[in-house]
Amino acid sequence: MKRQEGLAGLKREIAGLARAARTDHGVLPFDVPAVDAVLPEGGLARGVLHELGGVGGDAEDGVVAAAFLAGILARLKPSLPVLWCLAHEDLHAPGLLARGLAPERLLCVRARDDRPVLEAMEDGLKVRALAAVVGEVGDLPLTASRRLQLAAQHSGVTAFVLRRWRCAGMARIEPTASVAAVTRWRIGALPSVPRNGEPGVGRPLWRVELLRCRGGFPARWIMEASDATGHVALAAELADRAPAPAERQPFRLAG
């Protein structure tokens, strides 16, 4: 009897700690049961910092990561603008539109390099009239990521850091460095599936890896590229295929 009470008390305490670690800005579900199941509270936490990066050939350009992010942003407070800070302005508005993000919502900030990008992000995270703040950087020092996380928690504006590795080596090493992000994602391209056996480029497929998720589980999926409403779907017919090339180094899972 006593032991059970003690256990229940501990459980309550742990639950309280877990809540304190998170914030109560709610979550954004992917509307894909398999994905939402591994995320705490069934979706991507709002008002925290998330990190996304490319993998494989996408590592330096972060194209697939940007498109994956566009799909998330399309469904995150669609009436509010998104602040997108970057050093090399190569976003193409019509391409983002195809992944669900309305170009009218984009406020693009061009800065000289990583540091002013991170500073601009921090400023943006104080503005509740924004749906989200995105920053494309190579380096993400731990302190800077903590500041972003704190600012996001305070205002409830969701922060996304999109890593653009400067070279393949950096792409391999950096994901093992610690970062104060609540989730860390790696997204890369996979060979497309032909449409009904037609020649040419088929439906794009993505390899989506959740490397780390506070309060959740690491996982990986093969997904179809997000549609014009920003929704992704699991590539069902390919579910039994090996998710990643065998020679890839396993990531160390933090948190």
Next chain:
Amino acid sequence: MGGRGIVTAVDPGLADSLTPGMALADARAMAPQAVVLNADPAGDAAALARLAAWCGRYSPWTAPDQPDGIWLDLTGAAHLRGGEHVLAEELIGRLKRFGLSARAAIAETPGAAWALAREGSAGIMAVPEGATRVALAPLPVRALRLAAETAELLDRLGLRRIGDLYKLPRPALVARFGFATAERLDQALGLLAEPLSPLPPAPIRSSHRRFAEPIQRPEDLAAATASLAEALCRRLAEAGAGARRLALNFYRLDGVVLTLEAGTAQASRDPRHLARLFAERLDRIEPDLGIEDMRLTALLVEPLGGEQAPLDGTGLGDGGADATLAALVDRLENRLGAGSVGRYRPRDSHIPERAAERVPALTTGAGGTPWQPDRLRPVRLLPRPEPIEATAPIPDDPPVQFRWRRRVHRVRAADGPERILGEWWRDPGEPALRDYYCVEDEEGRRFWLYRAGLHQAGTTPRWFLHGFFA
């Protein structure tokens, strides 16, 4: 210099023996103790402009009068300094401390002030209202800013003093000495208005603070900035205006004027917002021995209705004015440079790099044309298409492999071509035609490539990489 040098300026101590215009060789003979320095007209002009800017602590309206004078419009400014004479004395005293000898005259007209400053009986003169005519009468005619030959002619005819000209009938004056002479006389006497072009565009509103003790500490600068912003915003409110561009001047004890400029994306008279535009950059101001005066000027104002609406229009939550979108845009633009924050708007062009137009962040309206969602377009577009080495054995077919940035990509699948015609009417230099292909390499990365121009036998087609699909 040889023997052909000419004396251009003489220190007052030597003025008895030397005069500007004499040959350098003569001057050396007459005053062997003199130190000769090369004339530097450009440097002098720049220094005069700097000094004119420094005089901004006495009046918001100053202008250099090349080569050797500075205009100050003291209308409504002198009483703040205890009267015209006191102001002039302080100004001359300060210039003396900088090592400059100067004369000052305050009069009703620019012409009279010019004349008295150069030819007046005292180094500091303030002519009371209505006494201009009398004050000018004993001065030599050259004080009227006349051409040298006209002054000489008048002198030869015995018309040595300005007062002598008063008696001449007007038609005779114009006929003998030209219209310009009569005009200069009228300007000096205030019969003819003389507009002067000021150094900065005439400021519409400004606020000014003088410190009893020069200030140096960053927190004092910040506090002064805040109080200047409040004073300025009160004035802007009276005028029903808001500031779009601002300048904050710091007048340093050593005569150096430092300036910070800031802009706003939309007219504002929110003192906290305006002060914050400068707050981040106050650490760039090196106070040296101290800042004596500060002036905040609205360089550009726009009409702004009674109560300032919340800047973002969405009126969100407790962040208030701190956390509005417009305030954010201003902060970022002031820190990262004008134009660093932008929005994308569709443009009526089928050239990919022209399909999206970057416009200032707070531009409203969606532009004339809608986006074209049916076209297959990349997520990232290189600012400039990059040349690639492509192997395309079959004409009008996509390449089977290509090399970009030293990496070879084998093409696994391809779509295309999408033929895009150049807008030759906009840019006659660009190729008339591009054939775009979406190609996928073995990893699954998708690229947007194009061949410039039609495939022609005997020539190597030029291929470019333009963007990346996801």
